[in-house]
Amino acid sequence: MKTKLQYVGEFEQLILLALLRLGSDxxxxxxxxxxxxxTGRRISLGAVYTTLERLEAKGLVSxxxxxxxxxxxxxxxxxxxxxxxxxxxxxxxxxxxxxxxAGLEPVLGGGVR
Amino acid sequence: MTDSEHNEDRTILAxxxxxxxxxxxxxxxxxxxxxxxDLDDLVKALESDCIVIDEAGNVRVVEDGRGLCELxxxxxxxxxxxxxxxxxxxxxxxxxxxxxxNGCVVSTxxxxxxxxxxxxxxxxxxxxxxxxxxxxEEEFKTIVLPEYGxxxxxxxxxxxxxxxxxxxxxxxxxxxxxxVALLRFLRS
Numbered sequence: 089m090k091t092k093l094q095y096v097g098e099f100e101q102l103i104l105l106a107l108l109r110l111g112s113d114x115x116x117x118x119x120x121x122x123x124x125x126x127t128g129r130r131i132s133l134g135a136v137y138t139t140l141e142r143l144e145a146k147g148l149v150s151x152x153x154x155x156x157x158x159x160x161x162x163x164x165x166x167x168x169x170x171x172x173x174x175x176x177x178x179x180x181x182x183x184x185x186x187x188x189x190a191g192l193e194p195v196l197g198g199g200v201r
Numbered sequence: 202m203t204d205s206e207h208n209e210d211r212t213i214l215a216x217x218x219x220x221x222x223x224x225x226x227x228x229x230x231x232x233x234x235x236x237x238x239d240l241d242d243l244v245k246a247l248e249s250d251c252i253v254i255d256e257a258g259n260v261r262v263v264e265d266g267r268g269l270c271e272l273x274x275x276x277x278x279x280x281x282x283x284x285x286x287x288x289x290x291x292x293x294x295x296x297x298x299x300x301x302x303n304g305c306v307v308s309t310x311x312x313x314x315x316x317x318x319x320x321x322x323x324x325x326x327x328x329x330x331x332x333x334x335x336x337x338e339e340e341f342k343t344i345v346l347p348e349y350g351x352x353x354x355x356x357x358x359x360x361x362x363x364x365x366x367x368x369x370x371x372x373x374x375x376x377x378x379x380x381v382a383l384l385r386f387l388r389s
Binding site for chain 2: 115116117120121132133134135137138141142153156157159160161163164165166
């Protein structure tokens with residue numbers, strides 16, 4: 089039986105790329121700031137957590153809870169890590185976007201990055 | 202204000218050294234002591250309520266070593282006696298009075314992280330509630346508050362809290378709508 093290939097949406101791609109960039113220090117605030125600083129998009133923590141929860145339900149990321157810290161009012165951090173299936177889905181989705189955009193540089197005006 | 206109170210103020214203000222290459226601070230706990238220290242020493246010493254005057258002359262309040270709360274003369278605070286904008290020395294007097302008498306200015310200085318909206322507490326799933334609130338508080342204390350000051354930081358906190366509600370509520374709506382659609386399909 090052929091397994092269904094997983095793809096991820098545009099915002100999910102940003103979250104997964106942020107997880108790859110941050111490595112072992114990927115938690116809500118850092119992920120949000122990474123995306124805001126690199127893309128200039130205004131996003132909320134609620135959007136980040138909702139997406140991470142969805143990705144975790146699909147088995148593309150995993151999470152674990154760290155130690156509580158004083159600057160967080162005694163609350164613990166929840167760290168996230170991209171799984172192998174998440175990495176594959178991200179590659180597949182980025183390749184699909186790149187394939188769709190290939191040859192459209194003149195239309196899109198000066199190249200697609 | 203009585204003469205004795207004026208004298209008390211002068212005494213206290215005289216204990217605050219002039220700004221220079223060092224950072225000066227006054228410990229507000231009783232008895233009042235003044236110190237001069239390097240910035241690094243000061244950072245290590247921040248364990249109790251302090252007024253801090255940094256090299257640029259900015260006046261800050263530190264509470265329990267948890268973070269700096271900036272007091273600026275342009276923050277819109279008014280003197281309880283004169284209703285005029287505060288000068289730097291007025292601020293020092295008022296912060297001192299906060300600990301010595303009824304402290305009429307304390308309520309206008311947001312010194313702690315704002316309380317999150319109750320709707321946010323209700324709507325955020327339990328498994329993410331603590332970490333989401335912790336992230337908000339961490340960014341508020343470590344990045345937004347030192348960079349932008351109290352008022353903008355509080356506005357930022359509320360904006361983030363309210364904007365966080367929208368995707369969470371939308372996700373829950375989709376779940377409920379999905380269940381309703383499934384039930385209708387099964388009944389038909």
